[in-house]
Amino acid sequence: MKKNILYVVVPCYKEEEVLPETSRRLKEKLNHLMEKKKIDRRSRIMFVNDGSTDHTWEMIEKLHEEDPIFSGVNLSRNRGHQNALLAGLTTAVNFADMMISMDADLQDDVNAIDEMVDRYLEGFDVVYGVRSSREKDTFFKRFTAELFYKMMRMMGADIVFNHADYRLMSRRAVEGLQEFTEVNIFLRGIVPQIGYPWCTVEYERAERFAGESKYPLKKMIAFAFDGITSFSIKPIRLITMLGAGISVVSFLFLIWTLVIKIAGYTVQGWSSLMVSIWILGGIQLLCLGVIGEYIGKIYSETKRRPSFIIERVLNDGGNEEEGKFPYQVD
Secondary structure (H helix, E strand, O other): OHHHHHEEEEEEOOOOOHEEEEEEHHHHHHHHHOOOOOOOOEEEEEEEOEEEEEEEEHHHHHHHHHOOEEEEEOOOOOOOOOHHHHHHHHHHOOOOEEEOOOOOOOOOOOOOHHHHHHHHOOOOEEEEEEEOOOOOOOHHHHHHHHHHHHHHOOOOOOOOOOOOEEEEEHHHHHHOOOOOOOOOOOHHHHHHHHHHEEEEEOOOOOOOOOOOOOHHHHHHHHHHHHHHHOOOOOOHHHHHHHHHHHHHHHHHHHHHHHHHHOOOOOOOOOOHHHHHHHHHHHHHHHHHHHHHHHHHHHHHHHHHHOOOOEEEEOOOOOOEEEEOOOOOOO
């Protein structure tokens, strides 16, 4: 029979408005699963404070003091959603048999946890939460999100369509995740590479309960670009093909220029020349930017700096560990 200690890992960045409701709903869900004997009484809700500048960590400490079902991980500084999630998973794996990651804003349906646990008990190591539809999204968000997933697949990344970071992972799946030591973390692309049996669970994504989204358009674009450059070298190959194509066009244009020169035609051509210079200059800068992005990632990886440093862990009725947590991924 499978062990069934569940840890729900919830990254938090300035979530003081939504945290009381999130903690209440998750506590109710875990207590319900405990009563049905689907999960062990040692199961916990682990909030990961990603360097919040509001009262998020103080609220997590208070929740832990009031009820040991709430655990806390406090990062030494803000490291971003993906690193905060990774910090929570690599901490929870030392206590749990299965871990569910989800956002704090309650857009992920907590009722899907029941089915995720059922699939785990059936033998699946990874259970992906997949949105059943995007009807509530604006046209722009729906279009750009679907474009992102299609582009990722076109670039060769093995990514689950309409899946964010709402997923269940078994202990051995998270231990497999720890073998990936890259600094540039994109979990949606890394997790499918682990292998092991997996399945999907559909759910309806709700509106954010309170507070503001931590992913404005600028961050969404940066996140998408990080995903593409972390899992595909096709942009570099496209640059090579583009360079070859421009070279062919330039050679043909050179022949055309020589022909009309021999024929005695006077070519003014100032406007077309300026347009050509601006277009080619823009393409060159774009290509240099893409190449620079890859070089920057290589630079970050070679320094081998830690993805996160944990300042404090609260778990199991006051057991605390301070300083650099020994299970962090370097």
